[in-house]
Amino acid sequence: MRFERRLWLRESSTGVLDKLWRMPWLFVLLLCAVAAVGYVALYSAGGGAPEPYAQKHAIRFGFGLVLMLSVAMIDIRVIQRLAWVGYAAGVGLLVLVAFHGEVGKGAQRWIDLGPLQLQPSELMKILLVVALASWFHRASWERIGNPLFLIPPLLAIAIPAALIFKQPNLGNAVITVMVGGAVFFAGGVRLWKFALAIGGVVFAAPIVYDHLKDYQRARITTFLDPESDPLGAGYNIIQSKIALGSGGLWGKGFLQGTQGHLNFLPEKQTDFIFTMISEEFGLVGALTVMGLLALVIVFAYVVALRSRHQFGRLVAVGLGTNFFLYVFVNIAMVTGSIPVGGVPLPLISHGGSAMLTVMLGFGILMSVWVHRDAELGAAEEAA
Template sequence: MNTIDSYAISLHRPFRDRSFGLVRKFLRINWLFVLCVCALAGVGYAAMYSAAGGASTPYANSQLYRFLASLLLMLALALVDIRLIAKLSWPSYLLGILLLVAVAKFGHTGLGAKRWMTIGGVEIQPSELMKLFLAMGLAAWFHRASYERAGNVFFLIPPILLILLPVGLILKEPNLGTAVITAAIGGTIMAGAGVRWWKFALVFAVIAIAAPVLYHHLHDYQRARIVTFMNPGSDPLGAGYNIIQSKIALGSGGFSGQGFLHGTQNQLNFLPEKQTDFVFTIIAEEFGFIGSIAVLGLLFGIVSIAFYTALRCNHQYGRLVALGIGTNFFLYCFVNLSMVMGLIPVGGVPLPLISYGGSALTAVMLGFGVLMSVHVHRDVEFAVEEF
């Protein structure tokens, strides 16, 4: 009841004053959300500590510093007026595309794909940033669209191009996993904007029919290339070595786990580079099913708060951006966990907030900053005409 009341009141008392106090804004931040984020980072710290055999170096401390820096960035971003952020949507989108083109030209190769580049000593992965920028761009486009207008086919051509351009560039890296996630985020935002369901059904049907026919007409060596493309360098030892070890780690954890720092799979280094993509195996082995479910709960907590933020927001831009950011986080988790359990063969997707590494963390926290800005500025007057 309470929520509905405050929602009703806020409708009658919109913030006409754009510069309402920083302190009030700060207090409006969703602190339950920040708590969830910090809790997951804490889990990550424990996993890094364990991966190093019970030491805060080389992973745990450096990851902690990176997290604290990006947390400050997130809180700062939360105080920036969402209307300003919205105005920056198009430049951001353009920047993302430029970075993707730059990485194709000057980037260096990791795990069989050209997806990294170094700017001022900081390693960035433009495809991670692009997912946020795409969500902002699409939200800006659909902000001015009525439900009727979202049903117009011609109105949908520009956003489809907005999605296909970065997806194509990411596919060329090649990074199929991120390309599919990017496309899925775009699709989800379009669904949220009111694009009719049958159009999605049509697109899926066309893909489902065309794919096997296309595949059938390829030469053997072209098929082999596609298989390599789907799975670049993710399994260098062959024989499904990583997946076997990963499943052993999960399964041997049991209900309550082998105990912190006592996971044999982890401590005996059966999984190479386990602190990155396979970090979940450390938690599952040492803290068992209980620990895994707790982490799963925290992850879903973040997704839920993102959706809650979207539902409460009084302007279409904020709703769509929040939906995109929540879905991005969900897809990260879903793809990573499915990979760790051997359900899908795609590699190169980390578990956000927990895996070791800076570029995905920074991109996710930037998104969370925008999400919190949506939450803080949920009731601002944000007319269609402001674009």
């Protein structure tokens, strides 16, 4: 009995050491570098002090790092088996927000957990990716071509998207749909069905616009003509463009950004943190940050290419697309390329909920990498 117990402990220890050896440690260092950029930017946003933003950012990243590495050690087969349980829990949190959520800035999006305000819409995107990947994992090409097979995953996207839109949170609702669409595309759904869906979106756009809140309509109007209300709805984007332009090639220098430190730049610690970086470190600094973020995205798609099982490929594509959309929407927003939508820059902006959910996603991504050669079963035979 003692011998068997000793043998089991030895095998378990060997398994843990093997997983640690297979960890993508360069990717972990890359995430630390991006978070360090966030610390520097938030230190400046706090007026040259670790409080109130930078120190909390470091602590949250530390917790996120532990969470990420812990999740990375979980067998990917366990994650697959719990995929729809996690999805149901995420939808339950969204329903809870609708009835008992914290209200802030006219929106009901958060659950108060004491030291952390959880935004379930951020978590839901991660859980949705895993659930959809589980659905498409063993489906044959013929089965995916059956429209009836696509009804459950379409409902799986529509339910959280509708609940998020109702909060109201149009930006996250759109990202949720796009992330789900990425998994559909990677799963093998025919292109003509995407064309049909896009046509439906174009047809429904006027109806959706009629149901938008006044401030959401103002964002669209401001995007088309920011100068129409320079001291009101257009103020944020105008000040952001001034800060971006004033940084020049090399920037004004650390802690020397006038737009940020004289409080002309709104939400400099969250939505407009990239603008603050650009003002102080210029085009060179902005491109460096974009390069680091691009490497994170590239790693996700490399994981998708290296995974031997369809579940891992779909999870990696979905999580990589989710991170890409975070980055794209935030940078496009502050440069005036799309309407302002309140999407943070991941690992850099101030905010605990987005930080922890992104790190959870990276933990799942790393689990795919560590278990990329695991046997999860082949595709189903066509009926």
